[in-house]
Amino acid sequence: xPTPVIEICSLCKTYRIGELTVEALRSVDLTIQSSxxxxxxxxSGSGKSTLMNVLGCLDRPTSGGYNLDGNDVGTLDRDALAxxxxxxxxxxxxxxxxxxxxxxxxxxxxxxxxxxxxxAVRKERSLEALRTVGLEDRSHHLPSQLSGGxxxxxxxxxxxVNNPSLLLADxxxxxxxxxxxxxxxxxxxxxxxxxxxxxxLVTHETDISEFAxxxxxxRDGKILTDHPVDNRRIAGAGVTSR
Amino acid sequence: MNLLSxxxxxxxxxxxxxxxxxxxxxxxxxxxxxxxxxxAVGSGANERIAAQIASIxxxxxxxxxxxxxSGGLRGGSGGSQTxxxxxxRAIGKxxxxxxxxxxxxxxxxxxxxxxxxxxxxxxxxTPGYLEVRDWPIVSGRNFTDAEVDAxxxxxxxxxxxxxxxxxxxxPVGKIVRIKRIPFTIVGLLDDKGQSPQGQDQDxxxxxxxxxxxxxxxxxxxxxxxxxxxxxxxxxxTIEDAQKQITALIRQRHRISGGQxxxxxxxxxxEMLAVAESxxxxxxxxxxxxxxxxxxxxxxxxMNIMLVSVTERxxxxxxxxxxxxxxxxxxxxxxxxxxxxxxxGGTLGILLGAGGSIxxxxxxxxxxxxxxxxxxxxxxxxxxxxxxxxxYPARKASLMDPIEALRYE
Numbered sequence: 300x301p302t303p304v305i306e307i308c309s310l311c312k313t314y315r316i317g318e319l320t321v322e323a324l325r326s327v328d329l330t331i332q333s334s335x336x337x338x339x340x341x342x343s344g345s346g347k348s349t350l351m352n353v354l355g356c357l358d359r360p361t362s363g364g365y366n367l368d369g370n371d372v373g374t375l376d377r378d379a380l381a382x383x384x385x386x387x388x389x390x391x392x393x394x395x396x397x398x399x400x401x402x403x404x405x406x407x408x409x410x411x412x413x414x415x416x417x418x419a420v421r422k423e424r425s426l427e428a429l430r431t432v433g434l435e436d437r438s439h440h441l442p443s444q445l446s447g448g449x450x451x452x453x454x455x456x457x458x459x460v461n462n463p464s465l466l467l468a469d470x471x472x473x474x475x476x477x478x479x480x481x482x483x484x485x486x487x488x489x490x491x492x493x494x495x496x497x498x499x500l501v502t503h504e505t506d507i508s509e510f511a512x513x514x515x516x517x518r519d520g521k522i523l524t525d526h527p528v529d530n531r532r533i534a535g536a537g538v539t540s541r
Numbered sequence: 542m543n544l545l546s547x548x549x550x551x552x553x554x555x556x557x558x559x560x561x562x563x564x565x566x567x568x569x570x571x572x573x574x575x576x577x578x579x580x581a582v583g584s585g586a587n588e589r590i591a592a593q594i595a596s597i598x599x600x601x602x603x604x605x606x607x608x609x610x611s612g613g614l615r616g617g618s619g620g621s622q623t624x625x626x627x628x629x630r631a632i633g634k635x636x637x638x639x640x641x642x643x644x645x646x647x648x649x650x651x652x653x654x655x656x657x658x659x660x661x662x663x664x665x666x667t668p669g670y671l672e673v674r675d676w677p678i679v680s681g682r683n684f685t686d687a688e689v690d691a692x693x694x695x696x697x698x699x700x701x702x703x704x705x706x707x708x709x710x711x712p713v714g715k716i717v718r719i720k721r722i723p724f725t726i727v728g729l730l731d732d733k734g735q736s737p738q739g740q741d742q743d744x745x746x747x748x749x750x751x752x753x754x755x756x757x758x759x760x761x762x763x764x765x766x767x768x769x770x771x772x773x774x775x776x777x778t779i780e781d782a783q784k785q786i787t788a789l790i791r792q793r794h795r796i797s798g799g800q801x802x803x804x805x806x807x808x809x810x811e812m813l814a815v816a817e818s819x820x821x822x823x824x825x826x827x828x829x830x831x832x833x834x835x836x837x838x839x840x841x842x843m844n845i846m847l848v849s850v851t852e853r854x855x856x857x858x859x860x861x862x863x864x865x866x867x868x869x870x871x872x873x874x875x876x877x878x879x880x881x882x883x884x885g886g887t888l889g890i891l892l893g894a895g896g897s898i899x900x901x902x903x904x905x906x907x908x909x910x911x912x913x914x915x916x917x918x919x920x921x922x923x924x925x926x927x928x929x930x931x932y933p934a935r936k937a938s939l940m941d942p943i944e945a946l947r948y949e
Contacts, residue, residue, distance in 0.1 A: 355862075357943050377867060378868075381867075384864050385864015396858075398859060400557050409859075409860070410863040412546050413860075413863065413866070414864060457863065
C-alpha cells in the first residue's frame with residue numbers, strides 16, 4: 300500500500316472566542332489516498348471549513364496527528380507551513396482570489412515566485428498550466444477582463460503550477476452559474492482523471508459533490524458518513540471555450 | 542523571493558497608486574530639497590567668509606602696544622606708544638619663524654588730484670607690508686627701504702581711491718596732494734575686496750611709515766607705531782613665531798621676569814574660531830530642520846503604508862496561501878516604503894540642487910552643493926524608509942492567512 304497523501308487521526312481543533320470555547324473538530328480520522336477525488340459536505344458550522352484550513356496548512360490542529368505525504372506537518376512553524384503550502388498544496392477559492400493588478404500569467408507564476416524558480420522556467424510552466432485549463436490565449440489579460448469561469452480556471456492553473464500533492468477547492472463553484480460550474484468541474488475532473496492529482500472539494504451543494512468519487516459528510520465537528528459516489532456525474536470530455 | 546522580483550512587485554503596486562505615492566513622496570521631496578538648498582547657501586556663505594579671512598593675509602600675527610594709564614583711566618590695548626619702527630625691523634630680521642614684518646600707522650586725510658578730491662586712510666608702513674598681506678601691485682612698483690629711510694613722498698594707491706581720483710587713467714607717475722603735500726604715486730595695488738568686518742580694503746593709500754608720521758599724521762610720537770603686522774613662515778610656525786616675538790620685544794623693552802608685557806601678540810585664530818562657531822551653529826540648525834522635515838516625511842510614509850497594508854489584506858492572504866513566508870511579506874512592504882523614501886529623497890536632492898543654482902543665479906548669492914550633504918541626504922532618506930516602513934511591514938507579515946483571506 301503506498302503512503303496516503305493525507306492521513307489524520309484524532310484531529311481536534313478548538314477555538315477560544317472570549318469565554319466561549321468552540322470545538323470545531325472533534326477527533327476526526329480521515330485517510331485520503333493518492334489520486335482520490337474527495338468531496339467534503341456539510342452545513343455551515345459543521346467544521347468543514349476548519350478541516351479544510353487544517354488540511355491546507357493554513358491552520359494548525361489543537362491536537363491529533365496530520366501526515367501530508369508521510370511527513371508530520373501538525374507541529375511545523377509558520378514559515379515551514381508556508382513552504383508546504385507553496386510546494387505541495389494548490390488552493391482554489393470561492394472568490395477566485397486572483398491579484399487584480401496582475402495578468403493571468405503573472406497570477407499563475409505567483410507560487411513559483413516564492414519558491415525561487417528562475418523566471419524563464421516560471422513563464423514556461425505557467426503557460427503550460429494555462430494551456431491545461433484552456434486559457435493560453437488569455438495569458439496577458441487582467442482578471443477584470445476575464446469571465447468568472449475563466450478567472451476560476453486561472454486560479455486552477457495557479458493551484459497546479461507547482462505540481463502539488465493536493466488540490467484543495469473551497470466552494471469553487473459558489474460564485475458561478477450552473478453551466479459555468481459544470482465547465483469548471485470538468486477541468487477539475489480532468490486533472491484528477493488524466494494527471495492523477497489528488498483533489499479535496501469542499502461544497503454544500505449535492506450536485507457538485509457528485510462530480511467526486513467519494514463523499515464525506517460532516518456534522519458538529521465529526522465525520523457523519525463516508526462513502527463512494529454511486530452515480531458519478533461526468534462533466535464532459537473536453538474543456539469548452541467559455 | 543529574490544530581491545529583483547520583490548522590487549518589481551513593489552514598483553508595480555506603487556505605480557498602481559500614482560497619486561498617493563506622489564503625495565507621500567512630496568513630504569520627503571520638500572524636506573530633502575530644503576536641506577540641500579540651505580546647506581548649499583550655507584556652505585557658499587562659509588566659503589566667502591573664509592576667502593575674506595584669507596584676504597587679510599596668511600599666517601598673520603599682530604603685535605599691538607599695551608595699554609596706558611593716564612589720570613587713573615586705563616586706556617584700551619593699543620593706547621600706548623611702546624612699539625617702534627625698530628622693533629618691527631628687528632622682528633622681521635632676527636626671528637627664524639618670521640618671514641616678514643611691517644609696522645603700521647594710520648591717518649585719515651583728504652587726497653587731491655587736479656579738481657578731484659577723496660578722503661581716505663593713509664597707511665604708513667615699510668615695503669614688507671605687501672608681502673605680509675599677500676597683496677600684489679598691478680602696475681608700477683613698491684616703494685623701497687631707502688625711500689622709507691629718506692621719508693620720501695611716494696605712495697601706493699588702492700583701486701577704490703584710484704577710481705575716484707583718476708577714473709580710468711593710470712595713476713602711476715601722477716602727483717597727488719595729501720594734506721597739501723605733493724606725493725608721487727609709484728604703484729597701483731590689486732583689488733583686495735571687503736575685509737571680514739565689511740570695510741573696503743581698497744580704499745587706502747600706502748606710503749613709507751616715516752613720511753606718514755612726519756608729514757601726514759602730525760603725531761607727537763615720531764618713531765612709534767600703532768601695530769606691527771608679522772607673517773610667520775607657515776601655519777605650523779605661528780605659535781613659535783608668537784613666542785619668539787614675545788621674547789624679543791621683552792628683551793628690547795628691557796622687561797624683567799615678573800613684569801607684565803607692555804604689548805600683546807595676537808593671531809587670527811580667534812577670528813577663525815568665531816567663523817567656525819558660526820558655521821557650527823548653522824550646521825546644527827540645518828541638522829535640526831533636516832531631522833524635523835525627514836521625520837514628517839517619514840510619518841507620512843508610515844501612515845500611507847499602514848493604509849496600504851489594511852487595503853491589501855486580501856492580497857497578503859493570497860500571497861501567504863501560495864507560499865509567501867513572513868519575511869517575503871515583510872520584504873515586500875519594507876521595499877515599498879524604502880523606495881518611496883529614496884525616490885522622494887532623490888527627487889528632493891535634484892530639486893534642492895536646482896533650487897540652489899537658481900538662488901545663486903537670481904539672488905547672486907554664492908552657493909556650494911556639497912557632495913557630503915547630497916550623500917547624507919540620500920542615506921537618510923533610505924534610513925527613514927526602513928525606520929518608518931518597518932512597523933507597517935511587520936504588521937502585514939504577522940497577519941493570519943485565514944483571516945486575511947476572509948477579509949472583504
